[in-house]
Amino acid sequence: xxxxxxxxxxxxxxYAPGGVKDDHFECGLPAGASNPKxxxxxxxxxxxxxxxxxxxxxxxxxFVYAGHAKAQMTAAIFAVVMAVAIxxxxxxxxxxxxS
Numbered sequence: 139x140x141x142x143x144x145x146x147x148x149x150x151x152x153y154a155p156g157g158v159k160d161d162h163f164e165c166g167l168p169a170g171a172s173n174p175k176x177x178x179x180x181x182x183x184x185x186x187x188x189x190x191x192x193x194x195x196x197x198x199x200x201f202v203y204a205g206h207a208k209a210q211m212t213a214a215i216f217a218v219v220m221a222v223a224i225x226x227x228x229x230x231x232x233x234x235x236x237s
Contacts, residue, residue: 183227187224187227187228190220190223190224191224194216194217194220197213197216198213198216198217201213201216
């Protein structure tokens with residue numbers, strides 16, 4: 139199946155060679171850029187918060203569909219703890235941006 143998809147890509151894609159395609163590529167910057175931009179710290183905070191929210195959703199789903207009263211109580215406690223943690227993290231992040 140993978141071979142078929144690869145073959146379809148070769149057959150259906152337009153042939154358009156060019157100098158840009160053969161040029162070196164360095165993380166979205168032109169080759170040999172003298173001063174690359176640093177990533178902002180808030181980007182990393184946003185990424186970490188996204189992963190935390192994603193994992194919270196996964197664990198809550200697993201707890202809720204377990205069907206046991208203990209599992210649903212654990213899910214409720216977990217949701218409250220995560221809501222408090224995310225609220226504190228957001229306040230800290232907003233405070234750090236103001237400084």
